[in-house]
Amino acid sequence: MSVALHWFRTDLRVADNPGLSAAQSSGLPVVGLYIATPGQWQAHDDAPIKLDFWRRNLLALEAALQQHGIPLLCIQVNSYRDIPARFEQLLPLLKVAQLHCNAEYPLNERRRDEAVAAVCGRLGVHMQQHLDQVLIEPARLLNKSALPFKVFTPYARAAREMLPPALWLQKIAVQTTVQLPVLPLAKQVSELTFASSNAAWTALWPAGEQHAQQRLTTFCQQRIADYKLQRDFPAIEGTSTISAYLAAGVVSVRQCWQAAQQWQDGAGVFTWQNELLWHDFYKYIAWHFPHICLHKPWKSDVGHVPWRHDQNEFQHWCEGRTGIPLIDAAMQQLLQTGWMHNRLRMIVAMFLTKHLLIDWRWGERWFMQHLVDGDFAANNGGWQWSASTGTDAVPYFRIFNPVTQSQRFDEEGAFIRRYLPQLADLDNATVHAPGLLRPVSYVPPMIDLAFGRERALLAFKRANVFA
Numbered sequence: 001m002s003v004a005l006h007w008f009r010t011d012l013r014v015a016d017n018p019g020l021s022a023a024q025s026s027g028l029p030v031v032g033l034y035i036a037t038p039g040q041w042q043a044h045d046d047a048p049i050k051l052d053f054w055r056r057n058l059l060a061l062e063a064a065l066q067q068h069g070i071p072l073l074c075i076q077v078n079s080y081r082d083i084p085a086r087f088e089q090l091l092p093l094l095k096v097a098q099l100h101c102n103a104e105y106p107l108n109e110r111r112r113d114e115a116v117a118a119v120c121g122r123l124g125v126h127m128q129q130h131l132d133q134v135l136i137e138p139a140r141l142l143n144k145s146a147l148p149f150k151v152f153t154p155y156a157r158a159a160r161e162m163l164p165p166a167l168w169l170q171k172i173a174v175q176t177t178v179q180l181p182v183l184p185l186a187k188q189v190s191e192l193t194f195a196s197s198n199a200a201w202t203a204l205w206p207a208g209e210q211h212a213q214q215r216l217t218t219f220c221q222q223r224i225a226d227y228k229l230q231r232d233f234p235a236i237e238g239t240s241t242i243s244a245y246l247a248a249g250v251v252s253v254r255q256c257w258q259a260a261q262q263w264q265d266g267a268g269v270f271t272w273q274n275e276l277l278w279h280d281f282y283k284y285i286a287w288h289f290p291h292i293c294l295h296k297p298w299k300s301d302v303g304h305v306p307w308r309h310d311q312n313e314f315q316h317w318c319e320g321r322t323g324i325p326l327i328d329a330a331m332q333q334l335l336q337t338g339w340m341h342n343r344l345r346m347i348v349a350m351f352l353t354k355h356l357l358i359d360w361r362w363g364e365r366w367f368m369q370h371l372v373d374g375d376f377a378a379n380n381g382g383w384q385w386s387a388s389t390g391t392d393a394v395p396y397f398r399i400f401n402p403v404t405q406s407q408r409f410d411e412e413g414a415f416i417r418r419y420l421p422q423l424a425d426l427d428n429a430t431v432h433a434p435g436l437l438r439p440v441s442y443v444p445p446m447i448d449l450a451f452g453r454e455r456a457l458l459a460f461k462r463a464n465v466f467a
């Protein structure tokens, strides 16, 4: 008997999964497929904490699918390049009539899917990609000249105009349990090469759709109303911390949008939904401007900025030994939890790319290697925003002063003290810049901020970068 196959990638959930629902709508028995690609993950710098999160969510997905009578076939190859050949073998063996998956937008993923589509074409298998990772198909959102938007605000306005007042979330039904044939290439989830596990990661980032939904509901019930006021203060739990679940597709962006929509309309809801649109915007940019997927700046005129490649200074930044307490505390948050508050991501990225003038690609890579929510489009977008190389980026002359930012967004030093206990006894004024204000047993600032700022301004001006 023929089957419909749904290929899970970064959509590790059963609820509101358009590809999975479409497979079921075909009327054929549905089989799920997951392909582990450890070599590709390494090439993409996927962090061990993220890979472990994927593994645990894959186990939760397998259990949830089982309750719906859907088996999950897991296989492993090294990289995306090996996937088409596997499909050549698998599609006839499983008698696949239809292959469904949810579209992904970065270049390597698109090339992978084009190669698989070619195999399907040859074998007469109907392959269909579905809209899932963003609210609106990137090709449908264009400006009045039928060109892609390059600036967020008009993009977001156009997106809001297109979105219906309520989104339709998909459900799947229980099917008669499908038995998979014995396949030599099939593996248990436990046999796939992810990353070594760690109890602290499990406690910080529990897996499964139910947990993601709970996180979303708690945020909407308790924090979304004040989101606009509180989202910039890292010592406060003011944001949703849903990013890891969104990046792995344990929750859909539609579910997030809809959950917010149901709460009282207000500045908090509007601002949070705008962040969801930033999430979409950067995927949109990756799709329309694929050169950013090739380690290139979005703006061509920044090619001549003389980025520094000072390994020693970079190492100070990576390890949180810059001597600027907020930056060091932020880097500790990343190393200890796999996550960093958005305000801090901007501050540390700007310090690296402006005060130290170190190549933004080094920082982008370090983040990917450590983030549980590492997502190519959002990470690249955030780094190019901070380095003034990206679309709708910060103008190069607007350089955050990390000490002023610290005084403003961590006024009482609560966040700094949480991650740098050695500074716990300092008073509120001194804790922001101990090296500058008085001698304490703490690394001195690695750079004079005024010098770093002037050097960056000069470098950008000389490179003739447009603001």
Ligand SMILES: Cc1cc2nc3c(=O)[nH]c(=O)nc-3n(C[C@H](O)[C@H](O)[C@H](O)COP(=O)(O)OP(=O)(O)OC[C@H]3O[C@@H](n4cnc5c(N)ncnc54)[C@H](O)[C@@H]3O)c2cc1C
Pocket: 231, 239, 240, 241, 242, 243, 244, 246, 247, 275, 276, 278, 279, 280, 282, 340, 341, 342, 343, 345, 346, 349, 367, 371, 373, 374, 375, 376, 378, 379, 380, 381, 382, 383, 386
């Ligand atoms: C240098 C830099 C690197 C970043 N790297 C990543 C990354 O790898 N993965 C990632 O998901 N986000 C990244 N971001 C964006 C942002 O920092 C995180 O999405 C956010 O901190 C996640 O926390 P949250 O879920 O509590 O967000 P909330 O404030 O609750 O926002 C809700 C969701 O909106 C999206 N979102 C919020 N802000 C942004 C933004 N500026 N850009 C794109 N999407 C956004 C995220 O999916 C987030 O989960 C980066 C930002 C910068 C400045």
